[in-house]
Amino acid sequence: MSRSVDASPPSDGHLSTHRSDTLHAVTEPNSPASSAASSPADATDPSGGDNTHSSEAAVLGGPVVLVAGARPNFMKVGPLQAELDRRSIPNRLVHTGQHYDPAMSDVFFDELGIRPPDHHLEVGSASHAVQTARIMEAFEQVVAQEQPSWVVVPGDVNSTMAASLVAAKMGVRVAHLEAGLRSRDWAMPEEVNRVVTDRVSDLLLAPSPDAVDNLRAEGYPDSAVALVGNIMADTLLANLERARSRPILVTHGLTPGGYGLVTLHRPSNVDDPDTLRPLLATLGEIAEELPLIWPVHPRAESALNAVEVPAGITRIEPVSYLDSIALQADARVVLTDSGGVQEETTVLGVPCVTLRTTTERPITITHGTNQLAGTDPDAIRQATRRALDGDVSGARPDLWDGETARRCVDALVAHTAANIPHH
Ligand code: UD1
Numbered sequence: 220m221s222r223s224v225d226a227s228p229p230s231d232g233h234l235s236t237h238r239s240d241t242l243h244a245v246t247e248p249n250s251p252a253s254s255a256a257s258s259p260a261d262a263t264d265p266s267g268g269d270n271t272h273s274s275e276a277a278v279l280g281g282p283v284v285l286v287a288g289a290r291p292n293f294m295k296v297g298p299l300q301a302e303l304d305r306r307s308i309p310n311r312l313v314h315t316g317q318h319y320d321p322a323m324s325d326v327f328f329d330e331l332g333i334r335p336p337d338h339h340l341e342v343g344s345a346s347h348a349v350q351t352a353r354i355m356e357a358f359e360q361v362v363a364q365e366q367p368s369w370v371v372v373p374g375d376v377n378s379t380m381a382a383s384l385v386a387a388k389m390g391v392r393v394a395h396l397e398a399g400l401r402s403r404d405w406a407m408p409e410e411v412n413r414v415v416t417d418r419v420s421d422l423l424l425a426p427s428p429d430a431v432d433n434l435r436a437e438g439y440p441d442s443a444v445a446l447v448g449n450i451m452a453d454t455l456l457a458n459l460e461r462a463r464s465r466p467i468l469v470t471h472g473l474t475p476g477g478y479g480l481v482t483l484h485r486p487s488n489v490d491d492p493d494t495l496r497p498l499l500a501t502l503g504e505i506a507e508e509l510p511l512i513w514p515v516h517p518r519a520e521s522a523l524n525a526v527e528v529p530a531g532i533t534r535i536e537p538v539s540y541l542d543s544i545a546l547q548a549d550a551r552v553v554l555t556d557s558g559g560v561q562e563e564t565t566v567l568g569v570p571c572v573t574l575r576t577t578t579e580r581p582i583t584i585t586h587g588t589n590q591l592a593g594t595d596p597d598a599i600r601q602a603t604r605r606a607l608d609g610d611v612s613g614a615r616p617d618l619w620d621g622e623t624a625r626r627c628v629d630a631l632v633a634h635t636a637a638n639i640p641h642h
């Protein structure tokens with residue numbers, strides 16, 4: 220187990236240097252520390268370093284277990300699996316089965332070349348308590364069997380929190396990928412998952428400086444925090460050309476810049492027909508000016524028995540990762556309540572109108588192309604008007620550069636080598 224990993228400095232000394240560069244302060248973008256931290260192998264072993272790679276595996280002392288369960292997790296574990304493989308660090312992928320429809324799960328593995336899960340827990344859908352409990356019960360056996368050096372949990376879904384609790388209680392180090400995000404909306408199940416996961420995690424892999432600020436304000440020591448950037452950008456940048464060659468626009472009779480994309484799945488928007496109905500009515504008004512396409516999430520689908528979809532909004536089945544990126548990239552505006560889509564539109568530079576009153580990703584507003592409109596019809600109309608009039612611009616945040624997986628693995632190795640106790 221990780222707590223008993225022998226973290227004495229490796230004989231080549233590479234990692235002890237790396238450790239002192241990275242772990243006594245939060246790594247800042249473009250700082251000497253961040254460049255020194257970015258690749259211990261490259262810094263010390265110009266040959267590319269099989270020795271360094273095998274010493275990294277030795278320092279870790281056990282496989283890294285990656286946990287994925289729901290659709291927004293898969294594109295986050297893909298680059299980590301690839302980076303661990305590249306550095307010959309043993310790793311295992313656990314799929315909790317929180318999402319199970321082929322369109323919500325298998326298609327992401329196929330498109331992104333993610334190896335099939337080593338363990339599939341097949342928990343399926345249930346209430347929060349039952350789903351969380353099922354994941355915990357099954358994941359405990361996986362941890363006992365695999366004896367991991369780390370359990371890495373991405374995102375903010377129930378699988379994230381459930382796996383982190385199990386690992387923490389079994390004395391295995393936990394790294395939270397996407398740490399420090401806060402909507403401050405305690406009614407969101409994801410906010411509970413974020414706060415709990417961060418608290419039990421040993422290493423907080425933060426996507427942006429605002430997330431680091433949140434963690435500092437909550438009292439986390441800098442030694443537990445690494446600013447690594449946004450792992451979704453790794454996947455997006457690596458797959459953008461493939462996405463652009465997909466025929467999805469043609470399939471649905473769309474032209475670049477000639478449509479808007481809608482995604483909706485937050486319980487607060489779709490579970491109550493009396494909330495969903497006026498929201499769709501406002502989107503229907505927008506659709507009179509700009510046709511809208513809406514890949515419908517299963518959660519929203521069940522609400523549509525009670526709510527009519529206005530003309531001008533084309534409903535389609537959930538789309539694959541590459542098709543989602545293709546639809547976002549060529550949209551004139553994206554109207555969404557998804558966290559990931561707020562980030563992807565910022566990377567793509569496409570205007571985004573967020574149909575929520577809060578966001579845990581404020582950098583998409585301060586730096587990116589996102590506007591927070593809530594569900595007030597006037598606010599949605601105004602934000603959409605700005606987007607259609609070309610009054611929205613943004614830049615890609617620092618460290619959303621396609622190199623986040625490398626920085627994550629650097630941080631795992633360095634944290635282990637430094638043998639930092641839980642804060
Ligand atoms: C979950 C996450 C949410 C994330 C979203 C992305 C939690 C608390 N919520 O929400 O943060 O943004 O995934 O999609 O973890 N269903 C299917 N097929 C599936 C999966 C689900 O039909 O493959 C249906 C079931 O009726 C299920 C419902 O969708 O009850 C909700 O699924 P669930 O995983 O509980 O939550 P999501 O709304 O998908």
